[in-house]
Amino acid sequence: xxxxxxxxxxxxxxxxxxxxxxxxxxxxxxxxxxxxxxxxxxxxxxxxxxxxxxxxxxxxxxxxxxxxxxxxxxxxxxxxxxxxxxxxxxxxxxxxxxxxxxx
Numbered sequence: 001x002x003x004x005x006x007x008x009x010x011x012x013x014x015x016x017x018x019x020x021x022x023x024x025x026x027x028x029x030x031x032x033x034x035x036x037x038x039x040x041x042x043x044x045x046x047x048x049x050x051x052x053x054x055x056x057x058x059x060x061x062x063x064x065x066x067x068x069x070x071x072x073x074x075x076x077x078x079x080x081x082x083x084x085x086x087x088x089x090x091x092x093x094x095x096x097x098x099x100x101x102x103x
Contacts, residue, residue, distance in 0.1 A: 003071075006051055009043050011036055013075070016064065019054065020072050023063035 005015050011033060018024060018032045030041050045062060048054035053068040064072065 004014060006047065006053075007071075008077075009044065009047065011040060015044055015048060015070060016053065016072055016075070019062060019064045019068070019072075023057055023059075025059075025061045025062040029062060 007016075014033050015029065018029055020060055024032065024040075026041070026045075030036060030038060033041065045054060046055075048068070049056065051066050052065055054062055056062055057069075
């Protein structure tokens, strides 16, 4: 339940997603997260660091820890499922863009 609580917080999964391939500085991470407020980003980074998912490097950039990379890999089935879900929703969308409406 603690993991669901942590990853269920707004922006937590997005931060893990953005750090999956490389370290990012605070401002670069903020831009990739649709310019979320700096206070929310700082709070989420603190929470993820306290959970040992993210760490701050000596150059002040942020990266996933080995535990954070494991969390990302554990979430990959959810990513695959979300791709299928998105495709299914797009296939059932009407020409007006409303999902599930009939002819």
